Amino acid sequence: xxxxxxxxxxxxxxxxxxxxxxxxxxxxxxxxxxxxxxxxxxxxxxxxxxxxxxxxxxxxxxxxxxxxxxxxxxxxxxxxxxxxxxxxxxxxxxxxxxxxxxxxxxxxxxxxxxxxxxxxxxxxxxxxxxxxxxxxxxxxxxxxxxxxxxxxxxxxxxxxxxxxxxxxxxxxxxxxxxxxxxxxxxxxxxxxxxxxxxxxxxxxxxxxxxxxxxxxxxxxxxxxxxxxxxxxxxxxxxxxxxxxxxxxxxxxxxxxxxxxxxxxxxxxxxxxxxxxxxxxxxxxxxxxxxxxxxxxxxxxxxxxxxxxxxxxxxxxxxxxxxxxxxxxxxxxxxxxxxxxxxxxxxxxxxxxxxxxxxxxxxxxxxxxxxxxxxxxxxxxxxxxxxxxxxxxxxxxxxxxxxxxxxxxxxxxxxxxxxxxxxxxxxxxxxxxx
Ligand code: ADP
Ligand code: ZN
Numbered sequence: 001x002x003x004x005x006x007x008x009x010x011x012x013x014x015x016x017x018x019x020x021x022x023x024x025x026x027x028x029x030x031x032x033x034x035x036x037x038x039x040x041x042x043x044x045x046x047x048x049x050x051x052x053x054x055x056x057x058x059x060x061x062x063x064x065x066x067x068x069x070x071x072x073x074x075x076x077x078x079x080x081x082x083x084x085x086x087x088x089x090x091x092x093x094x095x096x097x098x099x100x101x102x103x104x105x106x107x108x109x110x111x112x113x114x115x116x117x118x119x120x121x122x123x124x125x126x127x128x129x130x131x132x133x134x135x136x137x138x139x140x141x142x143x144x145x146x147x148x149x150x151x152x153x154x155x156x157x158x159x160x161x162x163x164x165x166x167x168x169x170x171x172x173x174x175x176x177x178x179x180x181x182x183x184x185x186x187x188x189x190x191x192x193x194x195x196x197x198x199x200x201x202x203x204x205x206x207x208x209x210x211x212x213x214x215x216x217x218x219x220x221x222x223x224x225x226x227x228x229x230x231x232x233x234x235x236x237x238x239x240x241x242x243x244x245x246x247x248x249x250x251x252x253x254x255x256x257x258x259x260x261x262x263x264x265x266x267x268x269x270x271x272x273x274x275x276x277x278x279x280x281x282x283x284x285x286x287x288x289x290x291x292x293x294x295x296x297x298x299x300x301x302x303x304x305x306x307x308x309x310x311x312x313x314x315x316x317x318x319x320x321x322x323x324x325x326x327x328x329x330x331x332x333x334x335x336x337x338x339x340x341x342x343x344x345x346x347x348x349x350x351x352x353x354x355x356x357x358x359x360x361x362x363x364x365x366x367x368x369x370x371x372x373x374x375x376x377x378x379x380x381x382x383x384x385x386x387x388x389x390x391x392x393x394x395x396x397x398x399x400x401x402x403x404x405x406x407x408x409x410x411x412x413x414x415x416x417x418x419x420x421x422x423x424x425x426x427x428x429x430x431x432x433x
Contacts, residue, residue: 003119003151004112007260008315015316019263020054022288027051027060030294033078036071037296057263058274062284062297065098068238073099079292089137090237097137100237101292107146109289110240113258114147117246120256120313121208121231123177125152130175130204132184133211134160134422139241140211144179147243153177160184160421167192174203182207182214182222182230183424186355189225190415200227206249208233210242212423213323213341217348221355232322238298239285245320251311254319261289264318265297266306269327280305282327283320301327303339329427331361333368333405340426343372346398352380352391356417362430371408372399378414 002008010018027048030037041048044061051057068076077084085104089097102110123129129148133140141159148155156175158166166188169175178185185207192199204226210233222230234255235242244262245255257264266281267274275281283300287293305321325339332338340359347353354375362369372395380391392409399407418425 001119001122001124002314003116008116008256008258008317010260010316012316015259016054018260019288022260023054023057023263023286024048024051026286026288026290026294027296030078030296034076034294036067036076054263057286057297058265060297062272062299063295064299065238065301068098069096072096074101076295077101077292078294079103084292086142088139088142088237088241090139098238100139100241103291106240106290106292109261110143110243111146111150113240113243113261114143115151116258117208117233117243118147118151118153118177120246120248120315121177121206121229122249123148123151123153123206127153127177128156128173128175128203129153130156130158130166130170130173130178132158132160132166132178132180132188132421133242138422139235139237140179140422143235143241143243144208163188163191163421164195167195167197170202170204171197176203177206177208178204178226178228179208179233181211181420181423182209182218183212183420184422185209185222185226185230186218187419187421189222190419193225199225202226204228206231208246210234213325213329213339215341215345215348216322217345218355221348234320234323236300236302238293238295239287239300240290244285248311248313248315250313251319253311254307254321256311256313256315256317256319259317262287264306264320266304267299269299269301269303277306277308280324303327303330331359331370331427331429333361333370336403336405338370338403338405342403343399346402347372347374347395350391350395350398352377353395354414356415356419357426358417358428359426360428360430368431369408370405371410373410373412373417375414375417376411381411381413 040061046059083103084101086102089099131144135141207228207230219230232247235244245257247255263286265284269282283302303324307319357374360371395409
């Protein structure tokens with residue numbers, strides 16, 4: 001099933017013609033209504049008349065998170081407050097939050113794109129959606145909520161927290177779909193098991209999970225422990241919120257970007273040049289239809305690859321690969337670039353390790369050090385010390401072999417590391433640079 005058959009399956013040329021038309025419109029609008037863009041385009045000596053094809057957009061300057069900060073809170077809005085019906089802010093993982101606004105039309109578009117995402121995951125109006133994304137300034141909660149209602153499904157507005165109560169609701173209301181971060185899905189599985197609930201026999205059949213990077217191995221673990229299909233949803237407040245891209249249940253090979261509303265590019269973060277399809281780069285988005293807060297060539301810092309081959313689901317929309325990390329999350333350990341999700345992949349490939357870990361980066365005598373703390377399962381933890389040491393050695397060796405970095409590994413007791421209701425915080429950087 002495809003929610004918006006017409007727009008999700010447009011032939012490439014038709015889609016690109018539509019994108020170009022919408023791009024010209026949004027450029028006109030931001031140039032004349034947002035002082036920041038007039039200055040930015042003038043400084044880069046690009047006139048709107050220079051943009052004659054879609055590729056010409058590469059001449060436009062990037063917009064960065066810093067630009068949003070400098071114009072905090074409403075400086076980049078392209079609509080008067082009287083037309084804005086909603087404000088959200090990013091969770092502010094780093095520094096001041098980013099504030100975003102929506103007109104009624106923006107909320108409608110967002111709801112429809114979320115409904116598209118749910119349909120791509122196989123949901124219908126007969127589904128019950130357990131929404132454990134946080135409601136509030138974070139976009140996850142309300143984004144999912146409006147989308148599920150738009151589809152006609154029944155939403156349970158759980159929000160984050162009260163994990164025991166969530167498990168009761170999962171048992172009693174029988175939701176068929178769950179929306180939350182992947183780390184919280186695992187936490188629910190763990191807490192449920194602890195309460196003696198058979199988490200595999202719940203009515204849940206699909207998880208629509210996102211808002212943080214997660215590995216394929218983590219996906220397998222969630223699917224196994226909750227007996228669901230775990231599908232990936234991507235978005236960011238600046239561009240809209242969740243529902244910018246969604247993995248389809250048929251292809252399961254990357255997330256379809258809703259390109260009739262967003263143009264996606266992938267660039268080399270060092271040079272800003274567009275990289276060829278299939279190569280890893282930083283994703284850059286341009287919004288085509290947003291009224292309140294359009295963004296032109298916004299650098300997300302999210303690293304991924306774009307894939308244009310056709311997908312078995314019938315959608316013609318470009319796919320982005322699972323995010324491998326954020327360029328600002330990338331750890332540089334003695335010159336080697338490592339993403340936490342790569343470490344996660346190695347850890348979860350080893351029997352007896354739990355998907356709960358912490359990475360502690362420090363500096364000793366001007367050299368970076370990386371310590372990995374990872375939980376082991378109950379039965380392994382009760383083994384003799386030598387057995388534990390062997391596992392530590394094995395992890396160190398695997399990480400050295402796969403990623404080329406030297407690490408110190410410490411196995412810790414089951415359930416001793418912090419758990420997260422929203423986005424997991426796994427890196428502790430003690431270096432003072
Ligand atoms: P922030 O975390 O910067 O405060 P948001 O709450 O808007 O802001 O989160 C957006 C970010 O969350 C994205 O830029 C990306 O790094 C991450 N994210 C969202 N969905 C996914 C996903 N499916 N996989 C990996 N990362 C994701
Ligand atoms: Zn598909």
